[in-house]
Amino acid sequence: MMKQNAMAFWGAAVLFLGVVFLSTQLVGNEYWFFAGYVILQFIVLSVAWSILGGYAGYVNFGTSAFFGVGVYTAVFLIKTTGAPLAVQIAVAAAIGAILGFAVGLLTLRMQGIFFSIATIALTIVIETTVTNWRDLGGAAGIQIQRPPVTAPFPSYVQMLVFVQALLVVLAVAIARYIQNSWIGRGLQALRDDELAAECTGVPTLRLKMTACVISGALMCAAGAPAAMYLQYADPASAFNLNYSVSVLAMALIGGTAHWIGPVIGAILLGVTQQLLAVTISSEVNVLVLGVMLVLFVVGAPEGIIGLFRKRGRAEGKA
Amino acid sequence: MDGRVKPGHDEAEKGEGSLNLFSMDPLLEAVVTGVLLGCFYAAVSIGLSVSFGLLDVPHVAHPAFLVLASYAVYFLNDSYDIDPLLAGLLITPVLFVFGLAAYRLYYETFERRGSDAAVRGIAFFFGVAFIIEVLIILHFGVDQRSVTASYIGKSWRFGDMRIPLRLMVSFAVAIGLTAVLATYLSRTFMGRAIRAVAQDEEAVRLMGANPVRIKQWAFGIATAVLGVAGALLIIVAPVDPTLDRAYIGRTFCVVVMAGLGSMTGTLIAAIILGVAETIVLTMLGASWAPAISFALLLGVLAVRPQGLLGRR
Numbered sequence: 001m002m003k004q005n006a007m008a009f010w011g012a013a014v015l016f017l018g019v020v021f022l023s024t025q026l027v028g029n030e031y032w033f034f035a036g037y038v039i040l041q042f043i044v045l046s047v048a049w050s051i052l053g054g055y056a057g058y059v060n061f062g063t064s065a066f067f068g069v070g071v072y073t074a075v076f077l078i079k080t081t082g083a084p085l086a087v088q089i090a091v092a093a094a095i096g097a098i099l100g101f102a103v104g105l106l107t108l109r110m111q112g113i114f115f116s117i118a119t120i121a122l123t124i125v126i127e128t129t130v131t132n133w134r135d136l137g138g139a140a141g142i143q144i145q146r147p148p149v150t151a152p153f154p155s156y157v158q159m160l161v162f163v164q165a166l167l168v169v170l171a172v173a174i175a176r177y178i179q180n181s182w183i184g185r186g187l188q189a190l191r192d193d194e195l196a197a198e199c200t201g202v203p204t205l206r207l208k209m210t211a212c213v214i215s216g217a218l219m220c221a222a223g224a225p226a227a228m229y230l231q232y233a234d235p236a237s238a239f240n241l242n243y244s245v246s247v248l249a250m251a252l253i254g255g256t257a258h259w260i261g262p263v264i265g266a267i268l269l270g271v272t273q274q275l276l277a278v279t280i281s282s283e284v285n286v287l288v289l290g291v292m293l294v295l296f297v298v299g300a301p302e303g304i305i306g307l308f309r310k311r312g313r314a315e316g317k318a
Numbered sequence: 319m320d321g322r323v324k325p326g327h328d329e330a331e332k333g334e335g336s337l338n339l340f341s342m343d344p345l346l347e348a349v350v351t352g353v354l355l356g357c358f359y360a361a362v363s364i365g366l367s368v369s370f371g372l373l374d375v376p377h378v379a380h381p382a383f384l385v386l387a388s389y390a391v392y393f394l395n396d397s398y399d400i401d402p403l404l405a406g407l408l409i410t411p412v413l414f415v416f417g418l419a420a421y422r423l424y425y426e427t428f429e430r431r432g433s434d435a436a437v438r439g440i441a442f443f444f445g446v447a448f449i450i451e452v453l454i455i456l457h458f459g460v461d462q463r464s465v466t467a468s469y470i471g472k473s474w475r476f477g478d479m480r481i482p483l484r485l486m487v488s489f490a491v492a493i494g495l496t497a498v499l500a501t502y503l504s505r506t507f508m509g510r511a512i513r514a515v516a517q518d519e520e521a522v523r524l525m526g527a528n529p530v531r532i533k534q535w536a537f538g539i540a541t542a543v544l545g546v547a548g549a550l551l552i553i554v555a556p557v558d559p560t561l562d563r564a565y566i567g568r569t570f571c572v573v574v575m576a577g578l579g580s581m582t583g584t585l586i587a588a589i590i591l592g593v594a595e596t597i598v599l600t601m602l603g604a605s606w607a608p609a610i611s612f613a614l615l616l617g618v619l620a621v622r623p624q625g626l627l628g629r630r
Contacts, residue, residue: 059437106620115441116437117570120612121616124612128605128606128608128609139605169454290448291445293444
């Protein structure tokens with residue numbers, strides 16, 4: 001049973017990558033790739049977020065801090081060494097892991113809303129530091145030149161889409177592994193009652209640190225290619241609070257009990273936002289984000305997968 | 319997604335201060351301005367000190383409500399030429415009712431259902447804050463707005479020092495507001511009931527009182543004081559729709575530093591924040607301003623989560 005599941009999962013992953021790769025070869029219209037990139041990026045971010053926020057129940061509002069640090073790690077590397085994209089992502093992941101460790105230290109003393117507020121605080125402190133870092137462009141931002149595109153891809157954006165698709169598979173595979181292993185069960189135990197978990201021998205500190213480090217590394221890695229995608233970076237947009245709230249909303253809308261939840265939420269909200277941004281305006285976009293967040297938190301606290309499960313349970317009983 | 323948390327608000331402050339940098343000791347001036355600014359921060363935080371400090375509601379939308387009140391004051395001032403402070407008083411009853419309704423909604427959807435109410439509550443209030451932000455943008459646009467009154471734009475001289483009159487006004491009103499609220503909570507029956515609920519909800523229930531109605535009343539008051547606070551916000555500096563994001567840091571910093579729910583503590587904590595901000599502003603420049611409140615908050619949370627002045 002388990003083996004069949006694993007085969008189905010990896011089959012789907014390979015199929016997904018294959019479809020993305022084929023579309024980069026066959027589809028000419030670049031708009032689809034600009035929109036698709038953003039959605040894939042949000043899938044990585046919200047899956048990564050739910051490793052800490054969903055399984056462990058620590059609501060991290062610092063997604064934009066990790067994303068922004070990823071962006072600026074890439075900017076720094078491009079400006080100083082001209083490192084290739086793969087190196088940018090790897091270094092961003094390493095720095096994200098360190099930052100995740102720092103956030104993990106916060107969980108030692110804070111829970112609930114205090115942890116959430118501390119992560120917002122951390123975001124603004126890092127943003128202000130980057131704003132005052134003259135070599136990285138300061139508040140005005142910085143322009144970045146894309147290098148020539150590598151072989152099989154017709155354009156750089158299409159390559160970035162494929163790279164982000166790889167990150168999606170990586171993030172989902174990690175989240176799925178955690179969920180099915182003792183790590184996920186331990187995280188759920190500490191989510192339900194941290195004291196009780198600690199007392200029954202669950203290594204809560206080690207688990208929280210693991211979740212923070214993995215989640216942070218993935219978020220930073222997802223941010224790194226954004227520098228090349230936009231060819232421009234400025235602190236106010238890279239560290240925008242909208243990333244934190246969007247990602248949180250996606251995870252909550254989809255449901256955080258299973259890795260598929262944040263994926264569904266990110267696709268749903270990401271597609272809606274792309275459509276709205278094209279057809280109406282970015283303000284209405286934020287409005288829809290707020291309304292959907294409120295509606296789901298009030299009406300469907302378990303998210304979309306919660307709605308399906310409830311129906312499944314009801315049918316099972318009948 | 320466009321840029322947010324603009325430094326414009328703080329640059330206006332800096333322009334004021336740097337006018338007389340050469341005429342007197344900049345540090346002393348920074349401290350004086352900081353104390354005045356701090357009292358203003360106390361006025362905008364005191365509602366949160368009740369709702370978050372006493373009632374444990376994760377009210378991240380508090381600064382958004384504040385900015386909304388500022389826009390209501392702006393509207394009354396702009397269309398009917400009403401004095402901003404009077405306008406703030408006029409909208410107070412409306413805000414009170416709004417607060418009652420908001421708490422009822424929060425209670426029915428989160429507190430009554432129990433588990434992880436705080437976690438989903440904070441997401442809920444963020445959603446509400448975003449909705450308010452966009453509604454303001456859709457109605458008033460993204461430009462900065464300010465009010466007109468006889469005391470805005472003038473300043474008083476004390477020897478070499480020049481203090482903007484609007485800061486003096488906000489200082490006096492803020493002290494008054496804090497005193498009124500502190501007296502209300504310690505002297506009146508309802509005020510004592512609110513503090514009793516904060517201390518031990520179960521005991522209040524056993525005494526035959528309904529804790530939910532007391533908390534609802536308290537949340538109404540916490541929202542009602544935003545009328546005057548919002549007036550001060552737009553008197554002290556121009557307001558734009560996304561200003562609430564900067565004030566999340568300031569208000570929560572003050573309330574957490576004050577030790578959750580102490581009114582005099584709120585005043586002291588706000589003055590510490592005000593002085594810290596103006597000193598850093600004078601020494602490092604306006605671009606560091608947004609980080610000060612958040613850095614202080616992070617420090618307090620990490621070192622002394624019960625607050626500098628708190629007993630809990």
